[in-house]
Amino acid sequence: GQQVMQIPQYQHVQEGEDFTTYCNSSTTLSNIQWYKQRPGGHPVFLIQLVKSGEVKKQKRLTFQFGEAKKNSSLHITATQTTDVGTYFCAGPIYTGNQFYFGTGTSLTVIP
Amino acid sequence: GAVVSQHPSWVICKSGTSVKIECRSLDFQATTMFWYRQFPKQSLMLMATSNEGSKATYEQGVEKDKFLINHASLTLSTLTVTSAHPEDSSFYICSARETGYSYGYTFGSGTRLTVV
Numbered sequence: 001g002q003q004v005m006q007i008p009q010y011q012h013v014q015e016g017e018d019f020t021t022y023c024n025s026s027t028t029l030s031n032i033q034w035y036k037q038r039p040g041g042h043p044v045f046l047i048q049l050v051k052s053g054e055v056k057k058q059k060r061l062t063f064q065f066g067e068a069k070k071n072s073s074l075h076i077t078a079t080q081t082t083d084v085g086t087y088f089c090a091g092p093i094y095t096g097n098q099f100y101f102g103t104g105t106s107l108t109v110i111p
Numbered sequence: 112g113a114v115v116s117q118h119p120s121w122v123i124c125k126s127g128t129s130v131k132i133e134c135r136s137l138d139f140q141a142t143t144m145f146w147y148r149q150f151p152k153q154s155l156m157l158m159a160t161s162n163e164g165s166k167a168t169y170e171q172g173v174e175k176d177k178f179l180i181n182h183a184s185l186t187l188s189t190l191t192v193t194s195a196h197p198e199d200s201s202f203y204i205c206s207a208r209e210t211g212y213s214y215g216y217t218f219g220s221g222t223r224l225t226v227v
Binding site for chain 2: 046
């Protein structure tokens with residue numbers, strides 16, 4: 001079954017509001033990556049986190065990797081309609097090189 | 112930046128026929144490529160890991176004889192859906208990254224397969 005869970009599954013926000021999606025893995029991850037998939041499109045790489053407790057920012061997006069390296073979050077400040085899409089966390093779950101995606105959070109921004 | 116080309120973008124085939132999907136890394140070499148399947152409004156489910164010059168590693172529950180993967184070169188992996196059935200209809204997407212790099216993966220644009 002799915003090893004990496006995300007909550008919420010869906011989120012509707014008014015434009016200008018903040019948004020956060022949480023990612024939880026059943027196992028420790030060596031690194032975690034975040035992707036965005038627009039409706040009808042393919043996933044696009046956003047960022048990678050490697051260190052325990054790491055925090056990275058990309059303009060209005062803030063990414064955090066948990067201390068135990070089993071959870072992560074993505075926070076968007078003052079959402080815009082261009083933020084619409086599904087956000088996935090992903091990472092190598094096992095010691096091999098397989099790469100698994102989280103369940104995803106679909107963001108809808110209401111203008 | 113890195114570009115992954117996936118063809119065809121969409122295909123309609125009759126039940127019982129086979130369909131081949133190509134995934135090419137255009138400006139880099141990839142020892143490993145991944146094949147995913149995505150149903151509407153769902154996440155990407157890893158089907159198999161394609162390894163250049165060796166057998167693919169399939170995820171539990173994925174039939175290797177039905178989903179044939181060939182990674183004959185460092186820039187090309189193919190997924191062949193054999194004896195396709197309507198339940199194989201889905202969005203198939205590949206990803207790759209340059210060998211030796213540890214950053215994000217680049218995805219192909221995906222293939223929408225419809226089996227009638």
